[in-house]
Amino acid sequence: MAKTFTPKLLHWFDQFGRHDLPWQKQKTAYRVWLSEIMLQQTQVKTVIDYFHRFIERFPNxxxxxxxxxxxxxxxxxGLGYYARARNLHxxxxxxxxxxxxxxxxxxxxxxxxxGVGRSTAGAIVAIAFGDKAVILDGNVKRVLSRxxxxxxxxxxxxxxxxLWAIAEKLTPVERIGDYTQAIMDLGATLCTRNQPRCGDCPLQSLCKAYHLNRVEDFPAKKAKKEKPTRDVHLILLENNAQQILLHKRPDSGIWGGLWCLPEVLEKEAIxxxxTQNNLKxxxxxxxxxxxKHVLTHFTLQIHVHPVKCVAGKSRTSNAKLGTWTALPALISLGFPAPIQKLFKRYYND
Ligand code: SF4
Known part of the structure; x- marks a missing residue:
């Protein structure tokens, strides 16, 4: 299989693969690493803008x-999975x-x-350094399973x-960077989770799932669980100096390390x-x-409760209460996507 798999894949990649993604230019370990981390759980078309902005600000x-x-x-x-950003840093x-x-x-x-697992490490070594290393990300798992x-x-x-053993057997020494890019590309563009384009696939003649007419059976589907809903109650506290009170969330849990609004258990606790925070x-x-904000394992129902108050002595910051931030400065802080949207909608309308 390995003898024909790799040439077929590379031949297809030369003709139809993606060769102009931003991280494929000036290939450095830093750029490859950044793209690999951004591409975990996120599609290429979403990542491109983030990649450009990140590289512009942090070129090395x-x-x-x-x-x-x-x-x-x-x-x-906005990219989500914020542990990735903390690990990157x-x-x-x-x-x-x-x-x-x-x-x-x-x-x-x-x-x-x-934040660097075996597959990401393999991709960096193969693509950036051109040394033989094996990858097995979600796309590659799907291709090999089929x-x-x-x-x-x-x-x-x-x-x-x-699957790692199969990936190891197939991975060539020659053109290792192209092979790595090619197998990821094939999984992302042809051998997709839904409606794979087997008619255009260079591996069709080798593909057991295709010949068994069981493409949909591989990889085996996870049992679908109903996503639970969690209610989150946030206080949008604004003082008469037009400042908003912000809290930095703990590093663990959703939106870890990001600025957000103070949270209470329920509306009745506001x-x-x-009173506990001495707001007279x-x-x-x-x-x-x-x-409504859908996450991987549950859906958040975010309830936002505006509260107006009079600016007191602790106008700039108070570790216990939080940090008062003037409205224009909100733009420069990192917020979870739904909170960013909330600010845009609430203060632009
Ligand atoms: S033939 Fe179809 S299922 Fe098999 S590798 Fe190609 S796209 Fe995937």
Missing amino acids: VKTLATANSDEVLHLWA RAAQIIQEQYNGRFPRTVEALQQLP VYAVEGSPLDKNVIDN SLWC KYAVQPSLAPI
Whole structure:
């Protein structure tokens, strides 16, 4: 299989693969790493703009390592999975401090960096350094599961081990960067999760799932669970100096490390919260229409409760209460996507 798989794939890639993505130009380990992290859980068309903005502000490891975490999160805001941005920042600091700003060149060393798994490390080594390394991201898992008709859940350890072994066997030494890009491309553009374009696929003659007429069966689907809904109650507290009170969320949990509005358990807890925070004159306004925000494992129902108050002594900041921020400054902070939309809608209308 390996003898024909790779030439067919590379032949297709030369003709139809993507060769002009921004991270394919001036290929450095930094650019490849950044694109690989951004592309986890996110589609290419969404990533392109973020990649350009990030590279413009942080053109190399040093600028990222020495940046303020708020600025990193701000440039990431909207991409979701914020742990990726925090790990990226920490990893840049490690590369800067421990490796003098140069990326380690082996899969083993790269895997020690926060947020870098075996497949991402393999992609960096193969694409940026041109050394043989194996990858197995979601797209590659799907392609190999179908071509080899691998039964069993792709979450099962034995199945994953089997797929790594297949990937290892297929990975060539020659043109390793192109091969790595090609197999990811094929999974992203032809061998897609839904409605794969088998008619255009260079691997059709080799593909067991295709010949068994069972393409839809591979990889085995996860049992669908109903997504639970979680209610979140946020206070949009504005004082008469036109400042909004912001809280920085803890690093763990949703929107970790991002600025947000203060949260209470329920609407009825707002008065108690105001009293506990020594807000003397305040008025709770009618709540805004709830905002629905779908995350991977649950759906958030975000209830926003505007409260007006009089600016007190703690006008700029008070660690316990939060940080008062003037409306124009809201633009420069990193907020979760639904909160960013809320500010735009609420203050632009
Ligand atoms: S023939 Fe179809 S299922 Fe098989 S690898 Fe190609 S696109 Fe995927």
